[in-house]
Amino acid sequence: MLNPLPSWYDIPTKQAILDFVTAVTTERHPDFVPPAERIATFDNDGTLWCERPLLIQIFFLIDRIKSMVAENPTLATQQPFKAIVEQDLETLKTFGKKELLILMFSSHTAMTPEEFAQIAQTWFKSATHPRFQRLFKHCVFQPMVELLQYLQSSGFKTFIVTGGGIEFVRSIAEEIYGIPPEQVIGSSSKTRFEWRDGQPNLIKLPELNSFDDREEKVKNIHLHIGRRPILAVGNSDGDLAMMQYAAAGSGRHLTLLLHHDDAEREDAYDRDFRLSPLTIALDEVPKLGGRVISMKQDFAQVFPPV
Amino acid sequence: MLNPLPSWYDIPTKQAILDFVTAVTTERHPDFVPPAERIATFDNDGTLWCERPLLIQIFFLIDRIKSMVAENPTLATQQPFKAIVEQDLETLKTFGKKELLILMFSSHTAMTPEEFAQIAQTWFKSATHPRFQRLFKHCVFQPMVELLQYLQSSGFKTFIVTGGGIEFVRSIAEEIYGIPPEQVIGSSSKTRFEWRDGQPNLIKLPELNSFDDREEKVKNIHLHIGRRPILAVGNSDGDLAMMQYAAAGSGRHLTLLLHHDDAEREDAYDRDFRLSPLTIALDEVPKLGGRVISMKQDFAQVFPPV
Numbered sequence: 001m002l003n004p005l006p007s008w009y010d011i012p013t014k015q016a017i018l019d020f021v022t023a024v025t026t027e028r029h030p031d032f033v034p035p036a037e038r039i040a041t042f043d044n045d046g047t048l049w050c051e052r053p054l055l056i057q058i059f060f061l062i063d064r065i066k067s068m069v070a071e072n073p074t075l076a077t078q079q080p081f082k083a084i085v086e087q088d089l090e091t092l093k094t095f096g097k098k099e100l101l102i103l104m105f106s107s108h109t110a111m112t113p114e115e116f117a118q119i120a121q122t123w124f125k126s127a128t129h130p131r132f133q134r135l136f137k138h139c140v141f142q143p144m145v146e147l148l149q150y151l152q153s154s155g156f157k158t159f160i161v162t163g164g165g166i167e168f169v170r171s172i173a174e175e176i177y178g179i180p181p182e183q184v185i186g187s188s189s190k191t192r193f194e195w196r197d198g199q200p201n202l203i204k205l206p207e208l209n210s211f212d213d214r215e216e217k218v219k220n221i222h223l224h225i226g227r228r229p230i231l232a233v234g235n236s237d238g239d240l241a242m243m244q245y246a247a248a249g250s251g252r253h254l255t256l257l258l259h260h261d262d263a264e265r266e267d268a269y270d271r272d273f274r275l276s277p278l279t280i281a282l283d284e285v286p287k288l289g290g291r292v293i294s295m296k297q298d299f300a301q302v303f304p305p306v
Numbered sequence: 307m308l309n310p311l312p313s314w315y316d317i318p319t320k321q322a323i324l325d326f327v328t329a330v331t332t333e334r335h336p337d338f339v340p341p342a343e344r345i346a347t348f349d350n351d352g353t354l355w356c357e358r359p360l361l362i363q364i365f366f367l368i369d370r371i372k373s374m375v376a377e378n379p380t381l382a383t384q385q386p387f388k389a390i391v392e393q394d395l396e397t398l399k400t401f402g403k404k405e406l407l408i409l410m411f412s413s414h415t416a417m418t419p420e421e422f423a424q425i426a427q428t429w430f431k432s433a434t435h436p437r438f439q440r441l442f443k444h445c446v447f448q449p450m451v452e453l454l455q456y457l458q459s460s461g462f463k464t465f466i467v468t469g470g471g472i473e474f475v476r477s478i479a480e481e482i483y484g485i486p487p488e489q490v491i492g493s494s495s496k497t498r499f500e501w502r503d504g505q506p507n508l509i510k511l512p513e514l515n516s517f518d519d520r521e522e523k524v525k526n527i528h529l530h531i532g533r534r535p536i537l538a539v540g541n542s543d544g545d546l547a548m549m550q551y552a553a554a555g556s557g558r559h560l561t562l563l564l565h566h567d568d569a570e571r572e573d574a575y576d577r578d579f580r581l582s583p584l585t586i587a588l589d590e591v592p593k594l595g596g597r598v599i600s601m602k603q604d605f606a607q608v609f610p611p612v
Contacts (some may be wrong), residue, residue, distance in 0.1 A: 039488075113528060167532070170532045182345075191525050200551050209529070223494060225487065226476045241506065248506050
């Protein structure tokens with residue numbers, strides 16, 4: 001692949017990535033890794049696409065709740081629907097990550113995963129990010145998309161390991177990242193198997209199956225993949241366990257931590273982002289032999305051209 | 307692929323498989339399915355390898371328990387260890403499927419998945435089936451291995467969806483079926499993330515996470531794959547929900563049910579196999595448009611040459 005990472009500046013981070021991929025894919029190199037073991041895991045929110053001022057899935061949730069309220073107006077008088085309908089960002093920001101996910105699941109019940117995917121895919125066709133004024137599905141980080149493509153064309157199997165809803169991310173991951181549903185691991189609700197109109201279906205239940213964050217990411221990597229990643233990429237303390245797990249593997253490995261330090265082009269935040277802070281990973285990742293990616297210094301462009 | 311299924315007799319079952327694969331892989335055919343959606347799910351015990359007189363994993367369990375008793379002889383006086391050490395098949399046969407799995411998990415605790423995989427892989431190198439007098443890893447059904455290879459070379463992604471332990475099957479699936487760990491779905495125990503000797507590890511816990519049988523197979527297909535299979539293959543009522551789920555998809559699909567009716571070459575059983583009976587699926591699968599495979603009439607050979 002000629003010039004595989006055009007949207008990365010030619011500074012040490014890019015070189016570290018190129019060196020790593022070259023080493024593990026070169027057959028006579030001492031760090032060679034057979035293709036089947038080239039597992040790369042990526043966080044999604046804040047790593048592959050933007051997550052501020054709100055997670056993209058929260059924007060989706062707001063629109064879903066508005067649709068529900070339109071059908072059943074009495075909902076608008078009750079919390080948490082009230083805060084959402086009134087776009088009460090201050091109240092929304094006080095919700096924890098887990099609370100938000102449970103709220104999300106509770107607004108997605110009594111439907112099959114296929115019905116949910118249809119709703120999400122329809123939403124992604126036109127929903128627009130309020131700050132970046134582009135479709136949400138175009139709020140991906142171009143250098144990360146190039147990194148995914150570079151890895152995929154180098155025989156890696158790329159996985160998303162996200163705190164976001166597994167079905168929400170699956171509904172769009174193939175289109176924007178080239179990652180098929182079976183390579184998306186995420187937070188999930190329980191399902192019920194039932195017969196409806198003579199057909200077997202699953203129904204999404206308002207009950208958490210897995211909240212895929214921190215150490216749970218490692219457990220889910222084991223459950224879904226069954227191999228230790230050799231490359232792990234994240235942007236918050238919620239990704240640190242996954243990165244430590246990758247770095248403890250016996251062969252060559254690389255961990256990458258995206259630091260949002262570019263208020264002008266995207267955003268600048270770390271320990272102050274209550275929902276998903278970046279605090280200790282900033283110190284820990286370099287100790288793992290990993291690299292902190294500076295959005296400001298490493299990304300030649302942030303978003304894809306549209 | 308020339309003559310892709312040499313160990314199948316040229317009778318209607320083989321032709322149905324060839325017709326199906328040709329249809330879904332031919333671009334201008336009305337039933338064409340893009341490669342990404344060519345998902346095939348296979349049960350393992352009794353479908354890809356033999357399961358009688360005992361599940362292969364039970365033979366493994368017996369050897370594990372014997373090793374444990376050798377280290378701690380007082381165990382031999384207690385049930386259920388007693389029945390195992392004494393090879394009391396009659397008592398063992400009274401155990402239910404779920405009981406056996408829980409017993410299995412309880413004998414596999416306080417170790418990492420990597421340590422477990424190492425034990426299983428070592429066992430597979432030399433452990434021999436008492437009836438067939440061949441390595442357990444050679445107790446696979448040759449026609450099914452050919453079917454897997456045919457599907458893989460036709461752009462299918464082949465998954466195992468087994469009631470057996472996910473780590474046990476993963477330890478050997480790549481070698482004998484060409485199926486990587488991330489395409490093995492199975493029964494699983496819970497894990498704990500912990501630091502040991504300064505390294506992050508998972509530890510297998512004696513607690514069931516998922517018993518992957520019947521409707522749970524469908525839930526796990528959704529959790530791990532996120533797409534409905536277009537081909538589902540099984541051999542018992544425990545696989546029926548998975549086959550019904552595949553058959554309810556919107557496009558072309560095929561379901562195959564292996565009937566063990568060959569006492570001479572392998573075994574003959576269905577409703578009388580208490581652990582995993584085949585009763586209603588024999589009637590239901592043809593109603594789904596599926597096919598019952600007769601081992602006696604369809605398999606030109608049963609096991610691979612060794």
